[in-house]
Amino acid sequence: MDFRSDNVGAVAPEIMDAMMRANEGTAGAYGGDDLTQKLDDRFSELFGTEVRVFPALTGTAANAITLSALSPPYGSIFCGEHSHIATDECGAPELMTGGAKLMPIAGDNAKVPPDALAEAIARAGTGFVHCSQPAAFSLTQATEMGAIYSVDEVAKLADVAKQQGLAVHMDGARFANAVSTLGVHPGDLTWRAGVDALSFGATKNGAMAAEAIVLFRTDVADDLAFRHKRAGQLLSKMRFIAAQLLAYIDDGLWLDLAGRANGKAQRLTDGFAAMSGAKLEGTGEANEVFVTLPGPVIDGLKAAGAQFYGWPEPWEATNTIRLVTRWDTTDGEVDDVLAQTSALLAQS
Ligand SMILES: Cc1ncc(COP(=O)(O)O)c(C=O)c1O
Structure with missing residues (x-):
């Protein structure tokens, strides 16, 4: 992730x-x-x-x-x-x-x-x-x-x-x-x-x-x-x-690779959009997804091994994080971070 x-x-x-x-x-x-x-x-x-x-x-x-x-x-x-x-x-x-x-x-x-x-x-x-x-x-x-x-x-x-x-x-x-x-x-x-x-x-x-x-x-x-x-x-x-x-x-x-990265970002966006407690920021039109989550959820994602940065850092100021997808991001990475987020939100 x-x-x-x-x-x-x-x-x-x-x-x-x-x-x-x-x-x-x-x-x-x-x-x-x-x-x-x-x-x-x-x-x-x-x-x-x-x-x-x-x-x-x-x-x-x-x-x-x-x-x-x-x-x-x-x-x-x-x-x-x-x-x-x-x-x-x-x-x-x-x-x-x-x-x-x-x-x-x-x-x-x-x-x-x-x-x-x-x-x-x-x-x-x-x-x-x-x-x-x-x-x-x-x-x-x-x-x-x-x-x-x-x-x-x-x-x-x-x-x-x-x-x-x-x-x-x-x-x-x-x-x-x-x-x-x-x-x-x-x-x-x-x-x-x-x-x-x-x-x-x-x-x-x-x-x-x-x-x-x-x-x-x-x-x-x-x-x-x-x-x-x-x-x-x-x-x-x-x-x-x-x-x-x-x-x-x-x-x-170049467009094939970019299409793959953008597709994974879209998959992330769709996943977060379906979660109450997750607030999408920005437009999500390319390969960067910005989402605001409760602080304990962000901590939990990090503890589960997900890697990302805040926007801006330190993320504690806004609770907004940035997830960037790549041409070689896998569906598994996307689905794992979504599943972890959903589980953490349910506990929060
Ligand atoms: C908008 C933008 N421009 C340019 C660059 C190029 O940076 P670098 O000098 O690290 O290749 C980056 C890399 O993060 C970027 O995000």
């Missing part, structure tokens, strides 16, 4: 096989290999437009490098108050941009409301030398609370940002989970809706260590190439990262 994170899961066998196939003979270093050379074309096919792709080892690196290409050091980057870039990256975006300022905006389920974005930009002091200058907007898809922006919602936010000349970045650590739920074309959810650059996650969803910076605005690619190297993400043995990314998007594997 391991619901701590989607990072605790295994590597999908298809991806492991692809790495084994890549592990033959010699190959050009620093991206000069055949697999890395295919990335731009394959991702361009996937998104239905010409893109430039830069592999990265972590989502933090992908986000920080991308934002550094979209904002000057004196820029401000608008984002959700719970966004990973603002809360969980140890200042990497600020470091890589050379000091850009993050401007967190509150919203239900960690979504940024368009009106709040417009208001925050309007108040930011454009042209006033004492203020950081509005440069970029970053939204997380799916959000840190498992909510999903529809195509229209992305387009509306991008429109607000673009009207003020801001670039639009999407943190897609769970982009696959969002596309799987919405059933839309990945191009509709990104560049056609106004997104300039995407941190395309794979690690949480079955890769070993592979994320991709996908640039729809290819004019920033030459500049980003130097930032990417400087940030230590131009791997000498890049073929092994490229092999993961290619296997991930081949034959829709």
Whole structure:
């Protein structure tokens, strides 16, 4: 019953096989290999437009490098108050941009409301030398609370940002989970809706260590190439990262894996919804389920071996916990945690 994170899961066998196939003979270093050379074309096919792709080892690196290409050091980057870039990256975006300022905006389920974005930009002091200058907007898809922006919602936010000349970045650590739920074309959810650059996650969803910076605005690619190297993400043995990314998007594997994770979250949601004493929070649209339970029930679940974190930690403040499902979460794990919860609620 391991619901701590989607990072605790295994590597999908298809991806492991692809790495084994890549592990033959010699190959050009620093991206000069055949697999890395295919990335731009394959991702361009996937998104239905010409893109430039830069592999990265972590989502933090992908986000920080991308934002550094979209904002000057004196820029401000608008984002959700719970966004990973603002809360969980140890200042990497600020470091890589050379000091850009993050401007967190509150919203239900960690979504940024368009009106709040417009208001925050309007108040930011454009042209006033004492203020950081509005440069970029970053939204997380799916959000840190498992909510999903529809195509229209992305387009509306991008429109607000673009009207003020801001670039639009999407943190897609769970982009696959969002596309799987919405059933839309990945191009509709990104560049056609106004997104300039995407941190395309794979690690949480079955890769070993592979994320991709996908640039729809290819004019920033030459500049980003130097930032990417400087940030230590131009791997000498890049073929092994490229092999993961290619296997991930081949034959829709990424959506298959995300569909499995989302399905387990739905199974959890349905189970909790049927229990009086369990209060679901958030929207449960992707692979994260938030539920408020009596404190003794949470203690009991932990004692029974279930693993999860509070939202926020320490969970005692709200009695709300976060359960994250993975591509390899089993029905047994889900049914066990539901059965334990139900038994503990009956005793409480
Ligand atoms: C929304 C979001 N963005 C980005 C990341 C990437 O983080 P990492 O640098 O750990 O790969 C995560 C991982 O938890 C995340 O939840």
